[in-house]
Amino acid sequence: MTPDATTSLRSQVREAIEAAWQRAQADLAPATAGEVPAAAGESPATPGGVPAEPQHAPIEIERPADPSFGDFASNLAMKLAKPYRKAPMEIARAIAAHVVTTATDAASPIASVEVAPPGFLNFRLADGALAATTTRVLLDPATWGRVSVAHPERINVEFVSANPTGPLHIGNARGAFTGDLLCRVLTAAGHTVEREYYFNDFGSQVKNLGGSVVAIREGCEIPEDGYHGEYVYDMARDLPAEILEQARQADEDPALAVGRWASEQVRAGIQASLEHLGCHFDVWRSESTLHKDGWVKQAVDRLRAAGDVYEEDGAVVFRSTKYGDDKDRVILRSTDDNAPTYFAADIGYIVEKFSRGYERIVFIWGEDHHGYVARVKAAAQSLGFDRDHVQMILTAWVRFIRDGKEIAMSKRSGEFITLDELLGEIGVDAARWFFASRAASSGIDFDIELAKKQSSENPVYYVQYAHARIASILRKATEAGISAPAGDDPRLSGLLASVLTGAPEAQLARQIARLPEIVEDAAASEETHGITAYATDLATTFHAFYRDARVIDEAEPDRSMGRLALIAAAKTTLAGALGLLGISAPESM
């Protein structure tokens, strides 16, 4: 539990239900002596007849679809109907009777509990809970939205990892945003995250790239399987003569030496593009260092020691079928002096990553790599790691369409749209929102012209507009000599208590208070579309508030200050939601 994290109101209500359920046990007289019913068929009673510790699945709490049902609803009584052999309504009434509300304890976050058919428990939040939350936002705006998962982990997330043989193209966009968004959400939930980029810096494609640069430089034809993009010509022009000279003196293939130089140029360009997107990486790891530092050899040795390799036709094969793979996989080739395969390097990489102390390693892959999942997990298991600590998140394919036709992309031909070009057209914020608002597993048709046309109508601007509008009101208030009270202002609780009796104010405070839940859900599901939906909801609620409640009114200074406190909290919350998505929150636009 980090001290600056927030416990969501949902968690507080869950604890209140839990406690009420415990106190209601006597009224609910178990169907069979010694049996403690479990909420969701979990944790059977101990065989000896002694009641087990009351373990059960977490009590489910949801935001009701219909706001007239209150702020939170639980289906607990319906889940308990079978084990208790009682009607859900009866159970619900028994639990409701034991819920502590503000009627008996002024500090309770719950104002009232209602029972509704077929057995729902509906809860209403107390104004005091809303005021306390608003105060907390103002007291420490920087940490508002941070929560604390039950078991924080050190997590490595590897994403993009495109080979440095050409600039990133639009096909790399989804992986970049998906990985970055995941890292932001996991961090906000209390995990420690490192972001990693893996690239091949010595393979045949790199040599190929070097060969293409050399050919252009020397006025020859580019080899048939070479690279033709404009950036190749730029590098041929910029290639320092020393590189060629040194290669000649060392009697090295110039394509190889130039390839090393060229791929580093490209890699640096990729890094710059990613930083421009707001995607920062902590670690850049090259395939060659895995071999050089002995990780690949160590991994192969460990598989061998585990008895999971055999030789076949001169090749060394990993028996991945033992761990659920479709077929066994070659790790050392029969040719090229038993050179390791790409997969062997990946196995070495697993060993290297876990040696750094991560509890979980995550890969963001395009779904075209899904066939790779089983073999990598198999390798992890054979190496003695928990296969569940190796996680793959697959992003569905994005079809880029222009004029009704899918755009084919090929780095070698140079016929592709770069990520930089796309973002120049539609803007980073709009692009981030586009990907953040869709589940990673959902296939997307990205119509370039449509996206450009719609970028000006992108909901992201609706949210940013709400933020800028609040900023404007706060500026105006300062000019009028009224300012928003700070979180530690002794008048704050009185001002909020008075102002929260109004419907627009209470609605806004309710929306603000949801942020920690949204972060919890995003981290648990490892998806961010809940955040975009929430940000839109909050903006809508603010715009309604703006319509119904005038903030600056010199004739009503107390009411003005109470409302200023609320919109300041709303502004922080909007910025927090946008920040989770890596999107800017402008003071004006």
Add this chain to the structure above:
RNA sequence: GCGCCCGUAGCUCAGUGGAUAGAGCGCCAGGUUGCGGACCUGGAGGUCGUGGGUUCGAGUCCCGCCGGGCGCGCCA
């Protein structure tokens, strides 16, 4: 052929087994003598691909079928 993913409003997409299936865009009709009209209010628009099953309850879980995408190298 085998495996994985997907199928929800005209379009792009949400929907942790719960109450009347939602949002944005588009379309139609309205709204401001006041803090930013990049705003607000209302409306039309759905056999949740399809047929069974499990459940007190299924868009959600299971099976079959139809349609679409991807994968099934000692390539990376």
